[in-house]
Structures are given as C-alpha cells and as structure tokens.
Amino acid sequence: MxxxxxxxxxxxxxxxxxxxxxxxxxxxxxxxxxELLADLGGGKTTFTQGLAKGLGSSGNVSSPTFxxxxxxxxxxxxxxxxxxxxxxxxxxxxxDQLAESLSDPKVVTVVEWSDIVSDVLRKNRISVKFEPTPxxxxxxxxTIKYPESATGLIKAIETEWEEVEP
Ligand code: ADP
Ligand code: MG
Numbered sequence: 001m002x003x004x005x006x007x008x009x010x011x012x013x014x015x016x017x018x019x020x021x022x023x024x025x026x027x028x029x030x031x032x033x034x035e036l037l038a039d040l041g042g043g044k045t046t047f048t049q050g051l052a053k054g055l056g057s058s059g060n061v062s063s064p065t066f067x068x069x070x071x072x073x074x075x076x077x078x079x080x081x082x083x084x085x086x087x088x089x090x091x092x093x094x095x096d097q098l099a100e101s102l103s104d105p106k107v108v109t110v111v112e113w114s115d116i117v118s119d120v121l122r123k124n125r126i127s128v129k130f131e132p133t134p135x136x137x138x139x140x141x142x143t144i145k146y147p148e149s150a151t152g153l154i155k156a157i158e159t160e161w162e163e164v165e166p
Pocket of ligand 2: 112
C-alpha cells in the first residue's frame with residue numbers, strides 16, 4: 001500500500017473491537033476489500049463478527065481457518081466473502097476464487113493471513129492491524145490504513161467511534 005492514510009485507535013475489550021467492525025460494516029456498499037493483520041488471537045475474527053452485523057448478516061461468523069473461505073449473506077443482496085489463508089503454503093485455486101470475489105461489486109472481501117495472496121489484493125484495500133498493548137490483555141491497538149477514496153468513510157467511523165470509546 002503505497003499512498004495509504006492512517007487512523008489509529010485503541011479498543012479496550014472484545015466488545016469494542018466488535019463495535020468498531022460493526023461501524024465499518026454499516027458504511028460499506030460492496031466492492032471493498034478489508035485486509036486483517038494480527039497474530040493469532042489478535043481479534044481479526046472478532047472484528048469480522050462486528051462487520052457482518054453492521055452489514056446486516058444474521059449468520060454466525062466463526063474463523064474460516066479450516067474451511068478457508070466462508071460466505072455471509074447481508075443487506076441489499078451484498079455478501080461478505082471471508083478468507084483465511086493461515087497455514088496455506090500455496091494459494092492454488094483459492095487465488096482464483098479470491099480474484100473473483102475481489103472483482104464482484106456486490107461482495108465485501110475480508111482476508112485474514114493475506115501474505116501469500118498480497119499480489120492479488122487490490123492496492124486500494126482497507127487494512128486493519130491489531131496489536132496487543134503492554135498494559136492490558138484486553139486492549140488492542142488498532143491501525144487502519146486506507147486509500148484516499150475511503151477518507152469520508154473513515155472520518156464518519158471516527159466520529160461514531162468517539163461516542164463509543166471516548
Ligand atoms: P484472530 O482471528 O485474530 O485469531 P480472534 O478474534 O479469533 O482472533 O480472537 C481474539 C481473542 O482475544 C478472543 O478470545 C477475545 O476474547 C480476546 N480479546 C481480548 N480483548 C480483545 C479485544 N480488545 N479485541 C478483540 N479480541 C479481544
Ligand atoms: Mg481468525
């Protein structure tokens with residue numbers, strides 16, 4: 001991501017991370033790519049649960065680590081395609097499936113452990129990184145990198161987030 005803008009915040013617990021995902025989900029319109037970066041247990045799947053709720057999915061979001069990709073039906077005939085490339089050494093046919101999701105304007109593509117497919121991901125993705133903090137095991141530093149085209153979206157979320165986690 002060459003010309004990414006950055007917004008950083010802190011989520012103080014599990015519910016905060018879900019809520020932030022939900023705020024993002026509410027604003028998405030389809031065609032976006034969300035890349036999630038964290039170590040195991042960082043909060044990627046938790047964030048995706050909130051995102052799915054914000055997009056109006058009633059489905060149960062769990063980690064797709066062993067199924068590798070999952071689909072959640074959402075409002076306005078949108079879908080979330082949730083990929084997890086953890087433990088995969090070679091993307092194979094999934095890279096094609098991912099490319100198809102990325103090119104569908106009705107799909108929000110969420111990718112965990114995206115390293116091996118980073119060349120397939122589009123440049124204007126929104127990248128969300130979760131890091132532990134030294135003080136509190138329930139706290140996560142969250143860094144969102146976004147393209148200029150997502151500035152309005154991120155500013156809106158920032159304002160709504162201030163009300164949740166002042
Ligand atoms: P990942 O998908 O990155 O492996 P998960 O979302 O599956 O991570 O798991 C995150 C774990 O960390 C959960 O057990 C959750 O309860 C815990 N947790 C504690 N604090 C937070 C926080 N602020 N945000 C997200 N998860 C948190
Ligand atoms: Mg996960």
